[in-house]
Amino acid sequence: MLNETYKLKESIDVFVSETESPDKVLIIFHKMTTRDRIEIIAGKGVAEFLALLDGKTTTVDILSKLGNFDNDSAASLIEFLSSQRLIVNFTERPPENQRYKRQIAYFDDLILDRPGHSTQEQLKSKHVTIFGCGAVGGSIAEILGRAGVGEFLLIDYKRVAEGNLVCDTYSTRKDIGNYKTDVLAAFLNTIDSNINISTINEQLLPHTDLSSWIPKNTSLVINTCDEPYIGHTSLKIGRHLHQQEIPFYVAGGFDAHLMSSGELIFPPFTPCIDCAQKTFSVALENWKPTYSSIEDSDENISFETTNNYIAGGSGGFVALSAFSANLASLRILEFISGDSSINFNTVRYEYLINSGFTTEFEMQKQENCCVCNDKI
Template sequence: MDNQTVYKIKDSVDLFLSDEKYLMAYYMNTRQRKSFKINKEMILLIEQIDGKHTVQELKDYMTVHHQSDNESVAFVLALMESNRLITDTKVKDNILSVEEHERYSRQINYFSEFLGSEEEGIYGQKKLMNAHVLIFGCGAIGGNIAMELVMAGVKNITLYDYDTVACSDVSRHMYFREEHIGEGKVAALKEELYKIDHSVEVYAIEESMNPYSDIEGYIKEADFVINTLDEPYIGYTSSKISRCCIQYNIPHYIAGGFDAHLASTGELIIPHVTPCVECYAGHFKETLKGWKPKEHPVRERYTEIGGLASMSLFSASFAAIEIIKYIAGLVNISEEYKVRGELLFTDLSLTYLNVMKNNNCPVCGGDGI
């Protein structure tokens, strides 16, 4: 431990005493609680950790005023640091600019509780800013994800869609306005993203997807891919995109929130770690074996299926959280990833499918964890 280090109590940690014997710590961001048996000298030391005194000054103060030895002070500080109660106030000043640090300060504070220190939180933020994200589909789900990722600091984003803004889109999309009606979705969304962050690089691709669409080049240029493209069919576009992502080992997210699956969460797919699209297809093939849907009397009902802006925003926000956790490295994704979930409108219950990675999957099997 460097004697010139200056510590402060972490902004996201509340400390309080219980019965003058226990130090209770509440981690506001992760909502964890810890308790530590404490004595009078430790209380006096903690009162001096104010973000101004160096370790050496803390040792000197405790020696002169309370007859504590340097080893005991160092032990307590190391214990508090390892339990993420305190953090070094000095961080590298060349990771982010002053403006960037100010803009994302509260987010960095949040990241640091998962990563251990403010400096690691800054590195997590930098990972977001360096990521190039490709989004297929700029509807209610894809557009909202794009908005949230740019707000979080993603600086390079590619949008892929061919559609135009319709009157009904204004009631379901958080970013389309009446003046956007008739305008291309990618152009309208690009305009809104620039309003959030004028420094963001947005690449617009006005194309539709079909069996002959060559999307490989776009995917190879991305660090992370998101599919929300529900035409001609979400299952088809997801399969086409996921197969290409698996081939190039690119993480991707198949978003939920469409048609019969309003407010579903979608699924994060990490090649050879999580179930892929084909694993999901195999799961449904097995669980729905023998079931045949009845023909619906309305043939063009895809234009009439209901929706609600808040439900779309739920799906998009859930996806954005998972994507940010992965890109910023906030969790051990091989253990913490979520499979697809369904939110019920009536009681807001959220249930997850029981989908396992298939090690015999023709696309991702054979070398999985």
């Protein structure tokens, strides 16, 4: 242990202050990622020792610089700091990754399955397919690309039009007329030229053979394709993915639900796609208007009015879509980073911009579903 090198985590702030005792100081470790705070009272030598932990100098060398600091105390101090996840062992760590070092520190604090740099490597190995490169799909791709996902398949048949510049954050005027997939791919490669990207510029149709589109080694498929309706495209994609045992994320941010999260579909951990859709159709039973005819138009018609309309908070289209994309990306990154503490509760959140409330809505496994009741 004493021949190894250690460094304080990037995400730790250390504050040292005097105490009533002239030989002792109060040391406060503040974890920026989790807001945890750890306080110790120790000799002044400990504060000096912490300042010298640079990830390059061995503990033995630091001790010889400090002089009166015995080996046993140093070993128990290192043990304490490691157990509290305040320092990392740099001896066998790869050279610091300048691009991702802040994110790696974050992974170090929040994903306890492995060192942060290994989680970062894990993201690089992921292959993500995205249906729909509009405002939500494009922003999710950007967030995942910046986070370090290494491979994408982008699917969209549309070309960039002027109206897309309002909300597709990856496109600019010079892109008008080009395929959205190509524009988004080029944009992702300006973020990181090592991202591998393939594209399909075809429309998803009822008879589309998805096995020829989606590679078997896909880590996750994300659906943001809301034409003709996200429920229909999700059923087709979700049923295919279930056969292949590929996880699925159905994004929000469409139709009237402009500021909603989506949901992860990965049976048996979550309800299957049919159950998720069924939950929606039951919940939204009275949502869509029904048509009725007025038989006698000469009669005086009286209206009973109910007014549920709450005005306010227009938001701006790009902000609404980006909100949904961000919520989706948080959940997607939690899943593909392999965090074993993940909670598979399938809750959809929606922020109601006019009233300022967030609603939540849980997908349920249906009693008679053979998929959801088979494997458990």
